[in-house]
Amino acid sequence: MNHSGAANNQRPAVEVTKDRNGIGQVVLRNPRGASARISLHGGQVLSWRTDRGEELLFTSTKAIFKPPHAVRGGIPICFPQFGNRGSLEQHGFARNKIWVIDDNPPPLHPSDSLGKTYVDLLLKSSEEDLKTWPHSFEFRLRVSLAADGYLTMISRIRNINCKPFSFSIAYHTYFCISDISEVRIEGLETLDYLDNLCQKERFTEQGDALTFESEVDRVYLNSKDVIAIFDHERKRTFTIRKEGLPDVVVWNPWEKKSKSMVDFGDEEFKQMLCVDGAAIEKPITLKPGEEWTGRLELSVVPSS
Structure with a gap:
């Protein structure tokens, strides 16, 4: 796990370090020099860079990196609750817990590690969690970086309880964009969505592509498994495969909401867009001993 700079660039590398608050971080690098940085606080991906060093995820300049705050940016994991749809704290507790590196994980499908640099993280229910959410679980998260720079997150959630439980989950991905008024999302056409700005009322998407000129906070239901974000100005396209x-959450706080958030700059809404792979409308129910798997793969290409 040593790190000796560029000389080491020919092979995939996994480096374990600490941030300035002493919280463990894992840095994944592929042979071409792309990288991903994951914090053990929340199992949260904080950075995903191309082999040219371009940052693909947005993090606020005002983000707070000290627990118990979740970091404003990257890819926080909302579990076992999304938003305020339940009795727990906003977005559940997983993003505020310290995860551990699992050095000996149960095997995944072989193709999920082939040619990839990866780390397996584990979160188990603590005594404290059981008071607010009385269900024993194991949440395994594999974050991997492929040779082509694709970032993949595979969640495996197992019920180790003697009774069933239900949960919601979202990978709350903050994409870094050139300008919110210059991007469009394709893949959500004709879908029904719940609008959080209208008391979760249900509407149907009418546009051919989603563009932005005001605050948006929606949960699109039963979407297809590939969504694309086109950033015209930066001439690149993000693809989300899940x-x-x-479900797909689309969120941008716009001007007024931005000013009310302490950990978010007033003008930063222009440089970010959240598009989440999620399971929200119909929570997932696991019987005792049962396991659920969810997978998110992010890629970026220069647009032609």
Whole structure:
């Protein structure tokens, strides 16, 4: 796990370090020099860079990196609750817990590690969690970086309880964009969505592509498994591929909401867009001993 700079660049590398608050971080690098940085606080991906060093995820300049705050940016994991749809704290507790590196994980499908640099993280229910959410679980998260720079997150959630439980989950991905008024999302046409700005009322998407000129906070239901974000100005396209995650959250706080958030700059809404793979509308129920798997793969290409 040593790190000796560029000389080491020819092979995939996994490096374990600490941030300035002493919280463990894992840095994944592929042979071409792309990288991903994951914090053990929340199992949260904080950075995903191309082999040219371009940052693909947005993190606020005002983000707070000290627990118990979740970091404003990257890819926080909302589990076992999304938003305020339940009795727990906003977006559940997983993003505020310290995860551990699992050095000896149960095997995944072989193709999920082939040619990839990866780390397996584990979160188990603590005594404290059981007081607010009385269900024993194991949440395994594999974050991997492929040779082509694709970032994949595979969640495996197992019920180790003697009774069933239900949960919601979202990978709350903050994409870094050139300008919110210059991007469009394709893949959500004709879908029904719940509008959080209208008391979760249900509407149907009418546009051919989603563009932005005001605050948006929606959960699109039963979407297809590939969504694309086109960033015209930066001439690049993000592709989101997902399995086991039927819903897509789209969020941008716009001007007024931005000013009310302490950990977010007033003008930063222009440089970010959240598009999440999620399972929200119909929570997932696991019987005792049962396991659920959800997978998210993010890729970026220069647009032609």
